[in-house]
Amino acid sequence: MSVRRAALWSMGAQYATFTIQFAASVIISRLFLLPSDVGLFSVALAAAMLVSIFQDLGITRFISGQPQMEPKSLPFYAGVAVSIGWTVSALVALAAPLVAHFYGEPALAPLLWLIAASYLISPYATVPAALLVREMDFRALFHVNAGSALAGNGTAVILAACGFGASSLAWGVLVTALVRAGIAQWQRPVRPRLPQVFSSVKPMLGFSSMSFVLSASAAVGQRSQDLIVGRLLGIASTGLFSRASALAGQLTTLVTGAIGSVFYAAFARKRDAGEPLAEPYLHLVSCYTALNWAAMVGLALAAEPLVMLLYGPNWMGSASLLRWTALGEIFFVAVPLQMDVPLLLGQIRRLVWVNLLDTAAAVLILTAGCFISLEAAGISRVVYGFVWWAIYATYLGRLMGFRFRDLLGVYLRSGICALAAGVPLIVAGFYGLGGASMPFLTLLGLSGLGVLLWLATLALIRHPAWFEIRMLVSALARPILSRAAA
Template sequence: MSVRGAALWSMGAQYATFTVQFAASVIISRFFLLPADVGLFSIALAAAMLVSIFQDLGITRFISGQPQMEPGALPFYAGVAVTIGWSVALVVTLAAPLVAHLYEEPALAPLLWLIAASYLITPYATVPAALLVRAMDFRALFKVNAGSALAGNGTAVALAAMGFGAGSLAWGVLATALVRAALANWQRPVRPRLPRVLAAVRPMLGFSSMSFVLSASAAIGQRSQDLIVGRLLGLAATGLFSRASALAGQLTTLLTGAIGTVFYAAFARKRDAGEPLAEPYLHLVACYTALNWAAMLGLALAAEPLVMLLYGPNWMGTASLLRWTALGEIFFVAVPLQMDVPLLLGQIRRLVWVNLLDTFAAVAILTAGAWISLEAAGLSRIAYGFVWWVIYASYLARLMAFPFTALLRVYLRSGTCALAAGLPLLLARWSGHGGAEMPFLHLLALSGLGVGLWLITLALTRHPAWGEVRAMLTALATPLRARLGR
């Protein structure tokens, strides 16, 4: 499968998954759960995910990124994944009462037990899904991701409607794991087996030893957010903060999350062929920033009407947090594949130290903000985003030996296109018509106008993303023309 073909299927999976997750979050938040309910689940999930860093140990990256792979070792890799997953489930189960006591919320324990049950199932999908990525079979991966998202989120909505409260979200996690494991093994079955000798899995374990340190550091920085906010500001504040972070993150994943998965496999092939990565990486940065910067600026400008329309008045405290989170996301998408490229180039040890610095900044900045107020916690995302960008932009520029000025030139063109896209919403705010009372059709019209201005500016500035947009439209239109011709 070509890179563009893989990207189309991967983007299709992201769109389908986003649509299902987004629709479920809107329905659940607007009709069934309050911020405190979502905050309770967010704390439970964050606590469980801090332990789940042991689960993958880099197995997915190892399988999808290795130049050569011994097929006979795959059942052993799957056996290791299952063993680790069951161990993680046991730790989460035993830790559940302690977490509930720490937060003085007895309802946390049963939520953690349900999430622990999902960790018994999740590792059965690890190796099959990694093999699909390695083969760039994103058509099959579409079925796995979209199908499991539909099952999990459908379960959560149904149980929320029946009055299960925060537990409905935990049952949704378990349903997602069950269906994902079943579909992944249907597409690429791998039967786990425990290795009789350590030599059978030594290459993976050698990679995983440093990958674990890397994953642990990243997890502390990313997954401790809800724990910090929950401890300092309470359940309702955690629900509002979590919803803002999720909405901005889901939109980023929708737009370019699929591209990153495809380019990891594509960059691995370029590395194996001895080709330089600087030029294709700058092209990737251009595509990332062109799409995400326009979307994040629009999300920040339309935060109030969007939250009111989607979640209702109970969630209006999310609006200002969403604005700061979206603006902070501009920094995070400016350096894509910041973990994957160093791994592909064999720089895992240095990446560990860089990531530890990033983790310290993440925890320190958010803690300082949450200590002041919820609003300050939201603003801290911008401060941390800038620090994060400085760390990784300078690191990758040195690693791939591209001039920093080339990166800034890409940012200039993407920033110009983003400002053009946000101009209609910006004018509406200046004129006093951009508040929470903005009608849906008005918001839709302004957003559509922004998309039009964005496309025009892409073409006028000869942005690299313009060629990709045209190529994608051509690829989508060709089968349609053929059907119409027949």
Template sequence: MSVRRAALWSMGAQYATFVIQFTASVLISRLFLLPADVGLFSVALAAAMMVSIFQDLGITRFISGQPQMQRELLPDYAGVAVIIGWTVAAVVAIAAPLVALFYHQPALAPLLWLIAASYVLTPYATVPAALLVREMDFRALFTVNAGSALAGNGTALALAACGFGASALAWGVLATAAARAILANWGRPVRPRRPRDMASVRPMLGFSSMSFVLSASAAVGQRSQDLIVGRLLGIAATGLFSRASALAGQLTTLVTGAIGSVFYAAFARKRDAGEPLAEPYLHLVSCYTVLNWAAMIGLALTAEPLVMLLYGPNWMGSAPLLRWTALGEIFFVAIPLQMDVPLLLGQIRRLVWVNLLDTLAAVAILTAGCFISLEAAGVSRVIYGFVWWAIYAVYLRRLIGFRFSALLAVYLRSGICALAAGLPLILASLSGVNLTNLSLIMLLVLSGAGVLCWLASLVLTRHPAWTEIRMMLDALARPVLARVRG
């Protein structure tokens, strides 16, 4: 499968998953759950995922990025994944009462037990899904991702409507894991077996030893957010913070999340062929930024009306957090594949130290913000975003060899296009329109005008993304035209 065709399938999976997750989150938050319910689940999930860093141990990256794959060893790799997954599930289940005691929330324990049950099933999808990525079979991966999202979110929505409260979300996690395991093995069945000897899995474990340190550091930085907010500002504040972070993160995933997995496999091929990565990486940066920056500018400008229209008045406290989180995302998408490219180039040891520095900054900056207020915690996302960008921009420049002047030129074009996308909203605000009370129709009109301005700016600035958009549209139209002619 070609890179562009794989990207189309991967984007289709991201869009389908986003629509399912977004629709479920809106209905659940607006009709059935309060911020305290979502906050309770967020703390439980974050606590469980702090332990789940042991689960993958880099198995997915090892299989999808390995230059030569010994397929007869795949059942051994799957067996290791199952052993680790069951161990993680046991640790989470045992630690559940302690976590509930630490947060003075007895209801946390049952949620953690349900999440632990999902970790029993998760490893059965690890190796099959990694094989699909390695083979760039994103058509089958579409079925896995979209199908599991539909099963999990459908379960959560149905149980929330029945009055299950926060536990509805935990049951959704369990349903997602079960569906993903079934669908992944339907696409690429791999039966786990206990490794016959250590020699068969030693290469994977050698890769995993450093990958675990890397995953642990990243997990502390990412998953500790809800834990820190929950401990310092309370469960309800965690719900507001989590909802704002989730909405911005879901939009980022919708816009460019599909590109990362495709380009990881594509860069692996370029590495094996000995081709330089600087030029294709800058091209990737241009596509990432021009899409995401426009989306984040729009999200920051329409934070209040979006929260009111989607989630209702109970969630308006998350609107300022959403604005700051969206602005922080501008930095986080400016250096894509910051973990994957160093791994492909065999720089895992140095990446571990860089990631530890990143994690320390994340925890320190968020903790300082939480000691001030909830909104200061939101502002801390922008400060941390800049620090994050500085760390990885310097690191990847040395690793790949691109010039900062070329990177800044990419940013300039993408920034102009992003401002053009937000121009109708900015002009409406300057003319006296209260963006906070925008109706749905007015919001759609201004957003549509922003898309047109964005497309025009792509053409005027001769942005590389315009060529990609034309090629993808052509790839979509070609089979349709062929069928019509037939």
């Protein structure tokens, strides 16, 4: 499958998954659950995912990024994944009462037990999904991701409507794991077997020893956010903070999340062929920032009316948090594949130290913000975003040998396009038409006008993303035109 065709299928999966998750979050938040319910689940999930860093051990990256793969070793890799997953499940189950006591919330324990049950199932999808990425079979991966998202989120909505509260979200996690494992095994069956000799899994475990440190560091930085906010500011504040972070993260995933998985496999092929990565990487940065920055500027400018329209008055406390989170996301998408490229180039040891620095910054900056207020916790995302960008832009620039001047040139062109996209909302705010009371049709019209201005600016300055958009549109339209001509 070609890179662009793979990108189309991967984007389809991202859009389908986003639509399902987004619709479910709106229905659940607006009709059934309060911020305290979502906050309770967020703390439980974050605590469980801190333990789940042991689960993958870099198996997915190892399989999808290896130049050569022995098929006979795959069942053993799957067996290791299942063994680790069951161990993680036991640890989460045993830790559940302790976590509930630490937060003074007895309802946390049942949520953690449900999430622990999902870890018994999810490892069965690890190796099959990694093989699909390796083979660039994103059509099959579409069925895995979209199918499991539909089943899990549908379950959560139904149970929330039946009054299950926060546990409806935990049941959704369990159903997602069941369906994902089932579809993945159907698409690319791999029967787990425990290795009889160490040599059969030695290459994977050698990679995993450092990958585990890397995953652990990343998990602490990413998953500790809800735990820190929950401990210092309370469960309801965690719900508001989590909802804002989730909405910004989902939009990023929708806009460019599909590109990353496709380019990881494509970069692996370029590495194997001995081709330089600097030029294609800067092209990737151009596409990432052109798409994401415009989306994040729009999200920041429309935070209040969006929260009111989507989630209702109970969630208005998350509007300012959403604005700061969206602005912070501008930095996080400015250096894509910051973990994957060093791994492909065999720089895992150095990457571990870089990631530890990143993690320390994440925890310290958010903790400092939480000691001040919930608003300061939101602002801390922008501060941390800048620090994160400085760390990884410097590291990857040295690693791949691209000039910092060229990177800034990419940012300048994408920034101009993002500013053009935000002009209608900026003008509306200047004339007092913004705010939480903005009607839906007005917001939709201003957003649509922003998209048109963005596209016009892309074409005017001949941004690389403009040519990619044209080629994708042509690829989508070609089959339709062919059928019409026939």
